[in-house]
Amino acid sequence: MTVNDLLLNENFSAITLPEGDRDISDVYIGDLLSWVMGRAKADDAWITIMSNVNILAVASLADTACIILAEGVTVDEEIMTTAAQKGINILTTELSIFEAAVAINDML
Amino acid sequence: MKKYFYDLHIHSCLSPCGDDEATPASIAGIGKLNGLDIMALTDHNTTKNCPAFFKAAKAYGIIPVAGMELTTSEDIHMVCLFKTLDDAVAFDKALDSYRIPILNRPEIFGRQLIMDEDDNVIGEVDNVLSFATNLSFDEAPTLVESFGGICYPAHIDRPSNSVIAVLGAFPPNSNFTCAELHLKEKVTDYAVMAQLTEDKLVFSSDAHQLLDIKEAEDYIMLPDDSENAVENLFKFLKDTL
Numbered sequence: 001m002t003v004n005d006l007l008l009n010e011n012f013s014a015i016t017l018p019e020g021d022r023d024i025s026d027v028y029i030g031d032l033l034s035w036v037m038g039r040a041k042a043d044d045a046w047i048t049i050m051s052n053v054n055i056l057a058v059a060s061l062a063d064t065a066c067i068i069l070a071e072g073v074t075v076d077e078e079i080m081t082t083a084a085q086k087g088i089n090i091l092t093t094e095l096s097i098f099e100a101a102v103a104i105n106d107m108l
Numbered sequence: 109m110k111k112y113f114y115d116l117h118i119h120s121c122l123s124p125c126g127d128d129e130a131t132p133a134s135i136a137g138i139g140k141l142n143g144l145d146i147m148a149l150t151d152h153n154t155t156k157n158c159p160a161f162f163k164a165a166k167a168y169g170i171i172p173v174a175g176m177e178l179t180t181s182e183d184i185h186m187v188c189l190f191k192t193l194d195d196a197v198a199f200d201k202a203l204d205s206y207r208i209p210i211l212n213r214p215e216i217f218g219r220q221l222i223m224d225e226d227d228n229v230i231g232e233v234d235n236v237l238s239f240a241t242n243l244s245f246d247e248a249p250t251l252v253e254s255f256g257g258i259c260y261p262a263h264i265d266r267p268s269n270s271v272i273a274v275l276g277a278f279p280p281n282s283n284f285t286c287a288e289l290h291l292k293e294k295v296t297d298y299a300v301m302a303q304l305t306e307d308k309l310v311f312s313s314d315a316h317q318l319l320d321i322k323e324a325e326d327y328i329m330l331p332d333d334s335e336n337a338v339e340n341l342f343k344f345l346k347d348t349l
Contacts, residue, residue, distance in 0.1 A: 033276035052182060052245060054275040078281075 001107055003066045003089050006045070011103055012068070015075060015090040016083040022065040024108070027101050033058050040064050047100050051075045059088050066090065068104075070097040110332035112341070113324035115139065116148040116173065117187055117262060117288060117312030122157040123177075124217035124238050127317035131227045132161035134318055140168040143324030146341060148173035148189055148312075152238035153203065155196040156222050156231075162193050163225035171337045176200070177262060177314075178252075179238060180245045185262040185269040187288055187312070188252045189345070191338055199255040206243040212236040245271065246281070258345050263290040263314060265298055278302055285347040288312055308347065 004020040006012055014020075028044040030036040033054055040046050040062035047068045048055065056079065059067050066089035069075065074092055075083075083090050093100050118135055119126040132149065139147045147170050149161040158174040165172035174196030175189040190196035212220055212235060222231035243251065252259035261271040261278075264287050271278060278284075278301060286308045289298055299306045310328075315321045330340040330349070343349040 032274055034273045037276050050182065050275075052275050052279060053281060054277060054279050057280075058276055 003045075003091070006066075006104065006107060007091070009103060009107065011095050011100075012091045012093045015069070015092050016080050017089050018084050018087045019089055022089060024065045024104070026108075027104050028062075028064070029097055029101060037061055045104055047097050049073050049097070051079070053079050053082065055079075056083055056086060056088055060086055068093060068100055070095060070100050109329045111327040112145040112171075112330050112337060113143060113322075113327045114146040114148075114310070114341075115144055115313050115315070115322040116146070116175070116189065116310060117150050117177065117314045118147060118321060119151055119177070119314070119316045120149060120157045120161070121219070121221040121223065122154055122233065122237070123151040123316065124212060124214075124220050124236060125316050126151065126218070128219060128221065130316070130318050131221075131223050132157045133164040133223070133225055133227050135321065136161060136164040136168045136170050136172070138318045138321045139165070139170050142321060144170060144322065146171045146173060146328075146337060147321075148175045148187075150175040150177045150187055150189075152177050153179055153207070153241060154233065154237050155190075155200040156233065158193055158196055160223050160225040167225070171334065173338060173341070175257075178203075178243065178248055178259065179240045179269070180248055181240055181242050182245050182274050183240050183269055184245050184271050184274045186245070186248055186259050187262045188248075188257055188259045189342075190252075190255060190257040191342055192256070195256045199252065199257060202251065202255065203241065203243070206241040207235065208239060208242060209235045210239060245275065246279070249284070258285075258342060260284050260345070261287045261302075263288055264302060265290050265294065272301060286310055286345045290314065310345075
């Protein structure tokens with residue numbers, strides 16, 4: 001499944017989508033970035049509620065397929081611009097972290 | 109210039125996790141015994157014991173600084189210091205609109221005692237003070253500065269509630285002129301991470317009981333002028349001395 005495919009589920013919407021054809025192979029969940037850095041894997045859909053700009057660095061480092069901001073969390077304009085420049089997909093959803101993970105699991 | 113021995117991160121009995129024996133007057137008294145010159149009271153998300161601390165500290169000849177240890181929305185601890193007691197009290201009031209009201213459970217978290225300078229309990233805070241506020245790591249310094257204060261990351265070398273633990277690193281847009289270290293190990297490494305020179309890393313106790321308040325060990329070189337010591341301390345912390 002690609003990030004574009006996930007967006008067919010109306011619970012998810014794109015904040016930035018520079019690389020919609022990235023494959024999603026697994027899900028990682030975490031908000032403590034020092035923890036996520038060493039554990040999220042390439043092509044993971046990373047679900048978090050953290051909206052600090054450092055999520056971009058972590059997503060780059062781990063090469064995740066996309067960041068998914070759960071619980072309706074959004075990011076400011078500056079982060080959107082940087083994400084688009086760095087080729088980082090950011091999605092948002094009103095679903096809880098658990099519900100988002102279950103929804104992705106059903107589509108994998 | 110003169111050596112000013114300091115401890116800029118101390119909790120009193122108002123912090124839920126603070127020892128009930130750590131009254132503002134006792135904290136000032138221990139500071140005097142330990143040979144400190146400047147002490148800041150920094151309870152979790154509150155300055156309500158600062159008025160008593162100011163009176164007690166002045167009586168002991170200690171230079172008091174009013175402050176708090178702010179918990180940001182990301183659960184990062186930040187030391188916030190203010191030039192005057194009034195500024196600190198005003199910030200405390202402004203923080204009310206960012207608080208997340210959750211009733212304290214003293215049997216689990218501890219009591220939150222407001223004291224006067226003579227060790228009398230004059231109040232108790234009902235909502236738990238140490239939990240996260242709705243103020244973000246990015247917003248906090250600006251808000252604190254609008255009250256004439258300074259806000260810098262606390263114990264950046266600790267595995268919990270530190271900017272590095274929560275955000276993985278100092279964000280690229282951060283612009284701090286100082287930061288607090290808990291231990292003196294890896295000072296060079298943390299200076300690089302914080303993008304600061306080593307002399308702008310301050311070492312405070314984060315004391316939650318009287319025994320943990322610092323001895324006269326770490327000092328800041330300031331002009332020999334007690335009247336303006338707080339003003340000069342701020343210049344040092346803001347890198348404008």
